[in-house]
Amino acid sequence: MRWARYELKGAVHLGRIDPDRDDRIVEVSGSLFDHPQATGQIHQVADARFLPTVIPPTFYAAGMNYMTHCRNHPELPVPKNADVGYRAINALIAPDEPVIIPKESPGKIQYEGELVVVIGKKARRLSEAEALSCVFGYTIGNDISERTWSKSDRTLWRSKNTDTFKPMGPWIETELDLDALYTTVRLNGVQVSHFRTHDMIFNVPQYIASMTRFVTVYPGDIIWMGTDEPTLDMVAGDHVEIEISGIGKLANPIIGEV
């Protein structure tokens, strides 16, 4: 099942893509995580503007979670435990919305294509075997990063959380074989990165089990699971697309601040 958050004629809606006709969205009311009810309204995908799939209570992110990414960042140790970090919702944007490089940015600006876990149930102290029981579904994130600021800012706040630096979407897919997924990144239409999505240092069950030893996760929380290499430089005028097989595509233009 695919669940979307979308705008239509200025109003925000929730809905599921009709499994029998993927050009249609069946609108629902209530929370995605608590028995949403069909309203009876049917919308056309072509008329909808997909929004960031959820506005999370807490926005978690794995920093270093693929071995090749670690090798290319020798300044950071390979994590011995799940490397739980945070991003901020001011930075979330929708599919097709522009990533805006601020005037102050010395560059470089890079993409990071990431699997996003969407939590559906409150949970604490889950074992690895139980961990996926709190997961609602999966979407796609692009963890845009400003590498000069990554070096200068201890908490990565400008590097990772400048407004528009967190494209997410287009929808939440609830049925997925994690081990079958591949992530593909295309820059200006050319494939630049292709890796097995779940080939992580700490995979989704391991990561959730580690986190929930100390923190309670809540419905709507999201976990961005990190990226593999390469993560290439982008400049204003570029167009970046992240595809995860079984989920879909998240594409955004890159522009300079005027």
Added chain:
Amino acid sequence: MRWARYELKGAVHLGRIDPDRDDRIVEVSGSLFDHPQATGQIHQVADARFLPTVIPPTFYAAGMNYMTHCRNHPELPVPKNADVGYRAINALIAPDEPVIIPKESPGKIQYEGELVVVIGKKARRLSEAEALSCVFGYTIGNDISERTWSKSDRTLWRSKNTDTFKPMGPWIETELDLDALYTTVRLNGVQVSHFRTHDMIFNVPQYIASMTRFVTVYPGDIIWMGTDEPTLDMVAGDHVEIEISGIGKLANPIIGEV
């Protein structure tokens, strides 16, 4: 004006402490940040359990923001720019709720008494002169920290954001002379720390001006402004109280996980 979020007979309410009778709360409906309306209900302060004053969209925290605190953490450079970090809402607890030290904690556990800025208006690119225009008011936070995990975890996630590690309250004070404030910490009733609250490396207007060059702040966002020394060790059975003059007191017991 003092605004509170509180529980009464199992329901969550918003209200303002009656300025003429501080034993009463005038209940309001709607958002604190968008013309809340009095419901006509009056509640007794004695019957109310104050809750974390707001559940923020984004939970910002200044790391190193007082010179003495920097001197006692020589492993971290004195920030040249506002050191913007993040905390997580899973960790928020109410006044008088216990901070629970997890079984896995090697210790030490320390308090950090902090001024909390509550944002009331969406804002980006504010000058220092304009910065306070987006502030709704101020409350008190205790940035409980596990120092062993501070050393081992790059992002401080367990050190700072383990469940129960972020007491906040008791209410939001909207009228305050920042330069007149003093922060006092009492451990088991004994004063252990006393400092000028606004004697910061980056004070509130400077910090907001720095942040909003890159990020949009939203109504309900909170910024914990850092702490000064000393930050002493605590053990299960201790009781810690943070007082900021002009706001009030935030007290919490420390217990061990059973």
